[in-house]
Amino acid sequence: MPRNKSDQNREEKRDEIVTAARSLFIKDGFEATPINRLARAAGVSANTIYWYFKDKDEVLVAVLDGELNARMTEYLKVTFTNHTERLLWVVNQLEEVSLLVSTVHTRLQSSAAINVWHERFHAMTEGLLRAEMQTLGVASEKMDALVKISVFAVEGLLSHDVSGSDKTSICEALATGW
């Protein structure tokens, strides 16, 4: 059943706002992008954004969903030769949106919407990681701990910008143990 014209326009307009938000949030950061500037970039007035989104955090969630989708599509297309390489790929991808990552961790506490998104994201990535590590023969008693350690290490790499060689050796240590 085809959408009516009004609905189409609504989605297009919403998308324009999200597109503008994506580029600004990634380049300048969520906190450094006032609603006013976002509105100007999207070609609407500031309060119009509140017609399409409940609040600024909901705009962020839309951006996050879009980015996650794009990166996941990419991930499924790549073939990795080993686990270290896979972890490094993830780190590099996340580094391109590192401002988004730190904003999520910041707003987690004050925004229920971001909190929910963050939990879903962790559940998903931990699930993928667990499946991958099972094929590598990680002992099942240490599995849960190692999965979380890997996720935390990747997040740490993003927020503490570490040298490239340290990044590599950290991913290697995660992949091969000690």
Added chain:
Amino acid sequence: MPRNKSDQNREEKRDEIVTAARSLFIKDGFEATPINRLARAAGVSANTIYWYFKDKDEVLVAVLDGELNARMTEYLKVTFTNHTERLLWVVNQLEEVSLLVSTVHTRLQSSAAINVWHERFHAMTEGLLRAEMQTLGVASEKMDALVKISVFAVEGLLSHDVSGSDKTSICEALATGW
């Protein structure tokens, strides 16, 4: 040489502000504590705080220094039976000031003062950890990676509140390898 009266009063007043800030920042959080409320709790007017501190972040740095000092004094008094126990102790200590921890990671980007403090903190804790792990016979090529992984894992535990049993198994995995 004794301080003159004016200097004494200045330090005492400053301390009163820091004491009020410590309790509010830890209980409610830095972001949820407007300068106004802090001023009222300290018994001064809002702008008086700017006579003693350059800005709100500098108040935070004073609180962080005080807390770090207190916890370090405590740390040196405790004797640990193994490395897992030591890591768990650190996690528990940091959990008592978890709002401070997440605020530091948040304000890191926008405040030079917090950034400097954060770097010093990491240098110090990584140094302590490295020394400890050397006595445990960790291979020196993996040392740097393992130190950073441990720090990141501890930070992850704080910001993602994980179950108690997961905490234990993560610290065990960090201490005993995989």
Added chain:
DNA sequence: ACCTGAACACCGTTCAAGT
């Protein structure tokens, strides 16, 4: 339904003026 200009509430910080 969709959009806007104007206003509101909040917050960190500064300024002119006092002692």
Added chain:
DNA sequence: ACCTGAACACCGTTCAAGT
């Protein structure tokens, strides 16, 4: 030197009013 009341700048959000 120390402190204050008042004001400023900024920002997210809402409201009354338009089409």
